[in-house]
Amino acid sequence: MTRPLRVLVTGATGTTATALLPELRRREVEVTAASRNPPATAGIRSARFDWYDPATHDAALDDVDHAYLVPPPLDPDPAAAMVPFLERARRRGVRRAVLLSASIVPAGGPAVGRVHQALPRVFDEWAVVRPSWFMQNFTGDHPHAREMRAEGTVTTATGDGRIGFVDAGDIAAVAARALTDDEVPGEDLVLTGPEALSYGDVAEAYSAVTGRPVAHRAISQQALEKRFSAVMDPSAAAMLARVDGLVASGIEDRVTDTVERVTGRPPRSLDDVLRRVSGSAAR
Structure with missing residues (x-):
């Protein structure tokens, strides 16, 4: 009897x-959830995993068929840690890899773009x-969300530039298909929401849905760098x-x-996303 597909996350x-x-559990695949502090979730195998600690890699790869790869955050050169892991995963029998990158980073571009290229x-x-x-940047514990709740502002150096903000649930739905469909539904999957919005537009939407007035505070790139x-x-x-x-500049x-x-x-x-959380995280 053929065992179920196993996916490393x-x-x-x-x-x-x-x-x-x-999303993966609904597809009745076996899942290994891997992180430095893996979650304890019924029906899901957990594994401690650190991109920078190769000693944690083999256990995470046990019996894995496909893998979802989330780069280490804010690493300017994630390929240094990730590419050796990818090569190890292939030797261990992983057949398919789905990488989380960003719309702004093409293959061969900086940071995760080099992993994409590999x-x-x-x-x-x-x-x-x-x-x-x-879109979840405006809910929960993201710095934008905390600022919006505490100060009634969202501070950026984006000016009037617009972004096609996308729901994390939609990202997950696409990633689940890419991980489990018989054929990969495309290789370079650029995801956006239904419209491009400026941070001023976001502030208006947030104010209207949550009833908490928020304004976009536009500052210079240099001032934002100092703030960060x-x-x-x-x-x-x-x-x-x-x-x-x-x-x-309009790139997004x-x-x-x-x-x-x-x-x-x-x-x-x-x-839709703000209404869904307006009773909890957006308040």
Whole structure:
């Protein structure tokens, strides 16, 4: 009797993986949830996993067929840790890899773009899920969400630049299909929500749905870098501030049909997501 498909989910406590785990369970596959502090979830195998600790890699890869790869956050060169793991995974029998990247980072680009570039060399079956900014940045414990609740502002250096914000649940639905369908539904999957919004638009939507007035506070890229440097490594602060500058230039002002094409349903709007959490995380 053929055993069920087993999928490794790295970064298992992160935003997309948290939404992905139940999607995979609904598809009746076996799941290994891997992270530094793996969740204890009924019906899901857990494994301690650290990109920077190869001693944790083999146990996470036991009997794994397909893998969902969440890069270590804010690492300017994740390929240094990830590519050797990919090669080990292939030797251990992993047949398909699905990488979480970002809409703003193409194959061969900086940071995770170099991991994207390496995938087809290592795996015959692969996909890169490249979502735009998460709608969940405005709910829960994200710094934007905390600022919006505490101060009634959302501070960026994006100016009037627009972004096709996307729901983490939609990202998870696409990733689940990429991990479990008989054929990969595309290799370079750029995901957005149904419309491109500025942070001013986001502030208006948040105010309308939650009843808490919020305004966009636009600052310079240099001021944002200084703000970030107070709470993180200066190189990471500079990288994040540069990204805001790129958004201000219009690089993320787009929408795609990928969510609907892959899942068969339209992507959720920001209003939908805010209404869903307005009784808890957005309050």
